[in-house]
Amino acid sequence: xxxxxxxxxxxxxxxxxxxxxxxxxxxxxxxxxxxxxxxxxxxxxxxxxxxxxxxxxxxxxxxxxxxxxxxxxxxxxxxxxxxxxxxxxxxxxxxxxxxxxxxxxxxxxxxxxxxxxxxxxxxxxxxxxxxxxxxxxxxxxxxxxxxxxxxxxxxxxxxxxxxxxxxxxxxxxxxxxxxxxxxxxxxxxxxxxxxxxxxxxxxxxxxxxxxxxxxxxxxxxxxxxxxxxxxxxxxxxxxxxxxxxxxxxxxxxxxxxxxxxxxxxxxxxxxxxxxxxxxx
Numbered sequence: 227x228x229x230x231x232x233x234x235x236x237x238x239x240x241x242x243x244x245x246x247x248x249x250x251x252x253x254x255x256x257x258x259x260x261x262x263x264x265x266x267x268x269x270x271x272x273x274x275x276x277x278x279x280x281x282x283x284x285x286x287x288x289x290x291x292x293x294x295x296x297x298x299x300x301x302x303x304x305x306x307x308x309x310x311x312x313x314x315x316x317x318x319x320x321x322x323x324x325x326x327x328x329x330x331x332x333x334x335x336x337x338x339x340x341x342x343x344x345x346x347x348x349x350x351x352x353x354x355x356x357x358x359x360x361x362x363x364x365x366x367x368x369x370x371x372x373x374x375x376x377x378x379x380x381x382x383x384x385x386x387x388x389x390x391x392x393x394x395x396x397x398x399x400x401x402x403x404x405x406x407x408x409x410x411x412x413x414x415x416x417x418x419x420x421x422x423x424x425x426x427x428x429x430x431x432x433x434x435x436x437x438x439x440x441x442x443x444x445x446x447x448x449x450x451x452x453x454x455x456x457x458x459x460x461x462x463x464x465x466x467x468x469x470x471x472x473x474x475x476x477x478x479x480x481x482x483x484x485x486x487x488x489x490x491x492x493x494x495x496x497x498x499x500x501x502x503x504x505x506x
Contacts, residue, residue, distance in 0.1 A: 272441070292458045298487040301478035304427060305341065307494060308394065311425060312346050315391035318415070318422075320376060321398045322351030323358040332365045338396070340366075350385050352376075376408040380415070387418035396427040397492075399463075400451045409467035416499050424469065424497040430476065431456040433492070434485035457488060460495055469497040 284290045322339040324331060331337040339351050351371035353359055359373055372385055376398070380386065393415060399405045416422055431454035439446035447454075455463075457474060464471050476490035483490070 294457055294488060297457060297474060297476060298490075301476045301483055301490040302494070304477040304492065304494070305338065307475065307477065308338070308396070308425070308427075309341065309345050311496075312342050312349070312392055312394070314345070314347050316389055317342060317346050317349040317392045317394055318386075318388070318390045318419075319349055319351045319394045319396075321353055321396055322371060323353045323355055323362050325353070325355045325358040328355075328358045329361055329365070332362055337362075342394075343368075348388065350388065352385075376411050377402055377404045380411055386415055390419040390422045393419070393422050393424045395424060397429070399426060399428050399460075400448075400453050400455060403452060405453065405463060406467055409463065409469070413468050413499070420499075423472070426460070426464070426495040426497065427477070427492060428455045428460060428495075429492045430488070430490060431459070432487075432489050434482050434489040435491070437489065455493060457493060460493055464495055464497050468499070470500045472496045472498050 286293070319339055319342065322337075324337060324339075328337065332340065339349065342349055349370070351359075351368075352374045353371070354373065354375050356373050359371060362371070363369055372383070374381070393412065395412065399408065402408050412424060416424070429448075429451075436446045457476075461471050461474065473496040475494040476488060477492045477494055478485070478490040
């Protein structure tokens with residue numbers, strides 16, 4: 227902690243030195259040392275800037291300050307979490323082909339949709355990418371899937387109303403030009419599946435890996451993304467489109483599990499429809 231700083235702001239400067247442990251995970255000890263020294267050099271140059279920023283950070287109680295409680299204390303493994311959530315459930319899976327990685331992962335049996343098929347009672351896949359769906363069908367023979375753009379008016383289709391327990395909407399919102407339109411359609415799907423729970427996953431705006439890249443003057447982002455979501459902005463979108471946020475988790479990857487605060491790789495939001503919510 228820099229002398230004179232308000233402890234309420236959190237020890238910003240000292241917190242980020244813990245990121246040096248990420249560089250230390252490299253198997254080559256020489257590469258690990260060089261990486262650590264480079265990171266340390268960057269931080270030493272930035273410490274005066276961080277100190278000035280922390281002195282002028284918004285106080286607790288400001289409309290811009292959002293305490294997140296225990297959220298940043300731990301992270302879950304995304305795939306393991308989703309396997310547990312979908313265990314023996316009926317699942318409607320949006321974005322199931324995971325383009326542009328679908329062919330390679332399908333051949334390896336590592337596509338999330340394939341992983342979930344082994345644990346679910348029923349799973350139906352939806353995606354906007356027709357060519358990837360066709361390739362998936364050729365490779366697997368699985369035809370329990372269809373093409374659908376969640377931003378457009380919903381079709382009258384039996385596959386939307388199969389008494390689903392989980393509606394899985396993973397890594398999709400950030401790709402959509404109109405996220406609120408998609409959320410409105412998901413609310414309509416809830417009318418057809420009133421016992422369902424919506425599970426949204428998105429990359430985290432405060433991911434440590436993205437922060438490291440930003441320190442170098444560059445940006446780390448998928449070329450098809452329109453938006454960044456944080457715990458607060460995702461919660462607001464969920465609430466303002468008619469859902470209730472039941473729970474939120476941070477998910478990590480091997481390199482970001484140990485990153486401090488809310489700088490893990492992504493977010494998982496479990497959503498429900500309030501009991502008094504009128505759908506349609």
